[in-house]
Amino acid sequence: MNKNTLIVVGSGIKFMSHLTIESKACIEKSDKVLYLVNEPAMQSWIEQANKSAESLDFLYTKHKARHDNYLLIAEYIFDNLKKYETLCVVMYGHPTVFAQPALYATNMAIQNGYNAVIMPGISSEDCLYADLRIDPGSCGCQSFEATDFIIYRRVYDSSSHLILWQSSVIGVLNQPGYHDPLNGLAILVEYLSEKYSLDHEIVVYEAAQYPGFKPKIDKVLLRALAQTKIGRIATLYVPPNKQPIPDLVMLEKIKKIT
Ligand SMILES: C[S@@+](CC[C@H](N)C(=O)[O-])C[C@H]1O[C@@H](n2cnc3c(N)ncnc32)[C@H](O)[C@@H]1O
Incomplete structure (x- = not known):
């Protein structure tokens, strides 16, 4: 075991x-801090x-493919772990929710006999539950x-809540460059319209990033989504x-056991 x-x-x-108080203390007290x-x-x-x-921003755009940069970041974190007794890596939101590099690095650390711990953070999904007043337990979420949702034709149940991340960068696998988000949204609308009416209301949601600010909650009909400019976050x-x-x-069966 490495210490x-x-x-x-x-x-x-x-x-x-x-x-959290716990995360704040880790940032303040660790021998080395890396952040994204x-x-x-x-x-x-x-x-x-x-x-x-x-x-870690300088690694984020090193390679063309986003996934290659995630691996590069994980390797960089791991190299630093060899040098410092306590290494703290900070990611925004929850550190392993739609944030692959930290998870890769944690797995690498554990496989190589290092100690590793992940502390949860408040993700944008948590903020969404609060701001849109949704309980994921009410009908499943x-x-x-x-992009994954479309490419794999993910099977989902339209009687449950549905949350779609990174909808402003559908199909964008490379860094960064210009792209028109509306092209991807048009394909998303096409897929969603197999289960929802074009008059179904969708929420384009942005959690507030600063105290005192309100979240952005824009309601658009599914038919209008492909003409709606949605922010990167x-x-x-x-x-x-x-x-x-x-x-x-x-x-x-359930009745018989109760
Ligand atoms: C790379 S992921 C990072 C997620 C982050 N780790 C978290 O826990 O929320 C980026 C995606 O998170 C979502 N996101 C990030 N910030 C947000 C915000 N302020 N409001 C709503 N969604 C947000 C968007 O779907 C965005 O495309």
Whole structure:
């Protein structure tokens, strides 16, 4: 067992307000801090909180393919783990929710006999539940990366909540360059229209990133989604369009045990 420890923390979505006491202490006390956050205030707080702090941004655009950069970041984290007794990696939101590099690095660390721990953070999905007043337990909730959702024709149940991430970059596998998000949204509309009416209301959601600010909650009809400019940080929420039908055989089985 190697004695060095990797601590992966999430900074949450709203500047400072979502940072847990535990994560804050790890950032302040670790021998080395690496970070990948998406807004400048958090970046400067981390830089001040720990003088060793280093942004991972320079690796984010190194290769053309996004996935190659994720691996590069994971390897960079792992190389640093060999050098520092405590290495803290900060990702925004929850550190392993739609954030592959930290998860890759954690697995690498564990496979190589290092200590590694992941501390949860408040993700944009958590903010969405609060701002849209949704309980994922009420009828189930499915959450997909938008490109993955389309490419694999993910099977989903339209009687449950549906959350689609990264809908502004559908089909964008490379870094960064110009692309028109509306092209991807048109394909998404086509796929969603197999289960929802074109008059079904979709929410384009952006959680507030700063205290005192309100979230952006824009309701658009499915038919209009492909003409809607959605921000890079937006997540789509598709409400259920029907009631589920119980399976009578299962219902009978459940009745017998209660
Ligand atoms: C690379 S993922 C990072 C997610 C982050 N780790 C989290 O826990 O929320 C980026 C995606 O997260 C979602 N996202 C990030 N910030 C958001 C915000 N402020 N409001 C709504 N969704 C957000 C969007 O779907 C965006 O495309």
